[in-house]
Amino acid sequence: MIGINVYLALIAIATLLSMYRVFRGPTTVDRLVAVDIMTTITAGLMVLFALYYQRMIFLDVALVYAILAFGGVIAFARYMEGGL
Amino acid sequence: MNALAIIGEVLVLIGTFFYLLSALGLIRMPDVYNRMQTSTKSATLGSLGVMVGVGIWALGTDFGSAAWLTKSIVIAVFLLLTNPISAHALIRAAYKSGIPLWEGSVVDKYREHLEAKERGEVEEAPAEEGGEE
Amino acid sequence: MLKRALAIISLLIIGYWLAQGLAGVPFGEDKMLVGQYYLDHVKEQTGAVNAVTAVVVNYRGFDTLGEVTVLFIASTGVGALLWRKKKKRTAKTEGSIVLTTGTTLLFPFVVLFGAYIFIHGHLTPGGGFPGGATIATAFLLLYMAFVQYEIPHRAFEKTEGAVGVAYVLVGLIGLVIGGYFLYDWIWQDWGFGADNIGRLLSGGFIPIIYTIIGLKVGTELSGIIDNMLKEEVSE
Amino acid sequence: MNCITCIEYIIVGVMIISAILAVEWRDLLAATVGMAAVSLFASLLFLILQAPDVAMTEAAIGAALSGAIFIFAIKRTQRFETEEEEKPGWWVRW
Amino acid sequence: MISVYYFGAISLILIGLYAILVKKNLLKILIGLSIMETGVNLLLVSVGYVAGKSAPILSEGIRPSQAVDPIPQALVLTAIVIGVATTAMALSVAIILHEKYGTLNIEEIRRLRG
Numbered sequence: 096m097i098g099i100n101v102y103l104a105l106i107a108i109a110t111l112l113s114m115y116r117v118f119r120g121p122t123t124v125d126r127l128v129a130v131d132i133m134t135t136i137t138a139g140l141m142v143l144f145a146l147y148y149q150r151m152i153f154l155d156v157a158l159v160y161a162i163l164a165f166g167g168v169i170a171f172a173r174y175m176e177g178g179l
Numbered sequence: 180m181n182a183l184a185i186i187g188e189v190l191v192l193i194g195t196f197f198y199l200l201s202a203l204g205l206i207r208m209p210d211v212y213n214r215m216q217t218s219t220k221s222a223t224l225g226s227l228g229v230m231v232g233v234g235i236w237a238l239g240t241d242f243g244s245a246a247w248l249t250k251s252i253v254i255a256v257f258l259l260l261t262n263p264i265s266a267h268a269l270i271r272a273a274y275k276s277g278i279p280l281w282e283g284s285v286v287d288k289y290r291e292h293l294e295a296k297e298r299g300e301v302e303e304a305p306a307e308e309g310g311e312e
Numbered sequence: 313m314l315k316r317a318l319a320i321i322s323l324l325i326i327g328y329w330l331a332q333g334l335a336g337v338p339f340g341e342d343k344m345l346v347g348q349y350y351l352d353h354v355k356e357q358t359g360a361v362n363a364v365t366a367v368v369v370n371y372r373g374f375d376t377l378g379e380v381t382v383l384f385i386a387s388t389g390v391g392a393l394l395w396r397k398k399k400k401r402t403a404k405t406e407g408s409i410v411l412t413t414g415t416t417l418l419f420p421f422v423v424l425f426g427a428y429i430f431i432h433g434h435l436t437p438g439g440g441f442p443g444g445a446t447i448a449t450a451f452l453l454l455y456m457a458f459v460q461y462e463i464p465h466r467a468f469e470k471t472e473g474a475v476g477v478a479y480v481l482v483g484l485i486g487l488v489i490g491g492y493f494l495y496d497w498i499w500q501d502w503g504f505g506a507d508n509i510g511r512l513l514s515g516g517f518i519p520i521i522y523t524i525i526g527l528k529v530g531t532e533l534s535g536i537i538d539n540m541l542k543e544e545v546s547e
Numbered sequence: 548m549n550c551i552t553c554i555e556y557i558i559v560g561v562m563i564i565s566a567i568l569a570v571e572w573r574d575l576l577a578a579t580v581g582m583a584a585v586s587l588f589a590s591l592l593f594l595i596l597q598a599p600d601v602a603m604t605e606a607a608i609g610a611a612l613s614g615a616i617f618i619f620a621i622k623r624t625q626r627f628e629t630e631e632e633e634k635p636g637w638w639v640r641w
Numbered sequence: 642m643i644s645v646y647y648f649g650a651i652s653l654i655l656i657g658l659y660a661i662l663v664k665k666n667l668l669k670i671l672i673g674l675s676i677m678e679t680g681v682n683l684l685l686v687s688v689g690y691v692a693g694k695s696a697p698i699l700s701e702g703i704r705p706s707q708a709v710d711p712i713p714q715a716l717v718l719t720a721i722v723i724g725v726a727t728t729a730m731a732l733s734v735a736i737i738l739h740e741k742y743g744t745l746n747i748e749e750i751r752r753l754r755g
Contacts, residue, residue, distance in 0.1 A: 112202035165265035166611030175272035339644035340692035367715040386726035437599035445607040559649040
């Protein structure tokens with residue numbers, strides 16, 4: 096359980112880098128891409144939290160993110176291409 | 180520290196490294212298509228590594244059970260199914276809403292396809308691909 | 313500009329007050345009074361493992377009935393505000409083939425996962441509210457992918473009314489048997505599942521109530537999506 | 548300093564930044580994206596605060612439904628705040 | 642020294658209040674209201690946290706003395722779903738206002754009255 100700090104730090108750096116793209120992105124789609132990547136990274140972070148706190152029930156939250164997070168992205172995309 | 184835990188840690192390390200690479204591609208690439216191209220693929224691969232790695236790692240600890248591995252594999256399968264769909268829909272929306280390609284791009288196959296379709300040259304274009312009319 | 317300055321000054325004052333008030337509530341210390349009672353007695357009084365679920369459904373079930381009523385009123389309000397004589401979907405382009413195939417493939421799994429969430433509400437996190445939101449998201453996916461899709465309105469309205477009546481009916485049965493509204497007669501009188509706490513068949517009427525809440529939330533959020541997406545068409 | 552504590556500080560900071568951006572962006576679509584990001588980080592904080600029920604509800608609502616109904620409203624009204632006469636602050640590119 | 646969770650919750654509340662007070666677009670006001678609601682939920686849950694204890698789900702060998710307070714979580718659980726329903730209702734009011742007046746600026750809507 097020593098190495099988990101390293102992994103959490105790597106994920107935190109990845110989150111900060113994608114937040115930079117959310118801040119700077121010239122168009123809305125850039126920001127949306129960055130938020131989508133942050134969602135994927137967050138699902139991994141939740142799984143690591145489940146291991147850190149040693150509770151299996153935390154995995155359900157990551158499952159919700161894995162299944163549902165693309166619904167919002169698809170809503171955005173269908174609006175952008177004019178098919179809503 | 181047994182063998183299962185070591186295998187799991189290595190997989191998680193690979194996964195988080197790919198997360199870092201995807202975020203790096205997100206800030207280094209010049210336009211939205213390249214950003215999507217680099218970041219989505221490596222983030223999906225990284226999540227596969229992290230989920231399966233955590234499942235195997237939990238088997239090697241004292242609190243772990245087989246349910247950890249089952250549930251994390253289910254999460255990995257669903258991420259593998261949903262991430263490409265959202266990436267595809269998003270990048271198609273970006274193209275349709277008129278975001279230009281980077282000026283260094285050399286080829287635009289989708290525009291060629293659309294123009295060929297307008298001229299009626301493409302015969303194998305299926306009818307159910309209704310988004311392009 | 314003056315308005316913005318005034319707003320920022322008042323925000324600073326409110327923030328200072330909030331910080332001063334919260335300085336008397338120490339973070340991370342044990343402040344439980346009634347919560348400790350609930351945690352100590354949740355297993356033998358309700359049969360559930362998840363204390364949050366027990367508080368929501370069992371100890372404060374009447375409160376949850378009120379919340380469901382608020383949800384019903386909000387859904388009806390959206391329907392009444394956006395009511396037109398002729399309403400239709402006005403989208404022009406169908407989704408691409410990847411999107412339609414993917415959503416058709418994923419839809420049963422998402423509905424199944426929503427059902428899993430609200431049936432296992434007394435064992436794992438979740439319950440009726442997130443389960444219902446998951447089911448509504450499944451219908452949102454179908455709405456996004458297909459231009460002509462509509463929810464089965466008649467079946468949804470019937471389900472919505474039936475589960476609303478069923479909630480009150482469960483409470484009234486408790487009133488007849490045990491003497492107060494929403495009395496948990498399955499656990500208190502029958503003792504059903506007393507020897508397998510922590511497995512699926514336990515927890516008194518918590519799975520029943522949560523199934524009702526999940527169906528209610530799912531149908532009403534789907535109705536909200538349907539009402540907000542359709543527009544008036546002029547002949 | 549514990550590593551979880553560092554993660555808490557980073558997440559709270561990023562959440563506040565995305566809330567400010569969501570309020571300041573003139574494109575309402577981008578503002579909705581910022582709101583979804585706030586919901587995402589709030590869900591992570593609920594998980595660290597040992598409230599998996601609340602985290603799951605926030606995930607199920609904030610991931611798809613909350614953004615989707617805002618997009619429906621934007622589609623039926625207008626996308627940009629055109630009437631605002633003041634320029635946005637220098638710290639926001641839009 | 643105030644805790645980081647209290648700081649984040651108060652910041653979200655103030656940012657949402659700023660949007661409600663200053664912004665003129667109706668949808669932006671509703672976005673501010675949504676952010677403020679998230680802040681209030683975060684504040685309530687962080688009041689119920691006890692350091693070093695685990696989630697109030699008494700499986701996997703967790704004893705009642707090892708769990709955090711379940712009551713604020715039970716309050717917040719229902720408040721989130723109610724919040725999205727009422728937001729949908731407010732958005733439909735905004736849609737009707739835009740159909741009637743052709744604008745979302747609340748000052749112009751106020752001027753057009755009567």
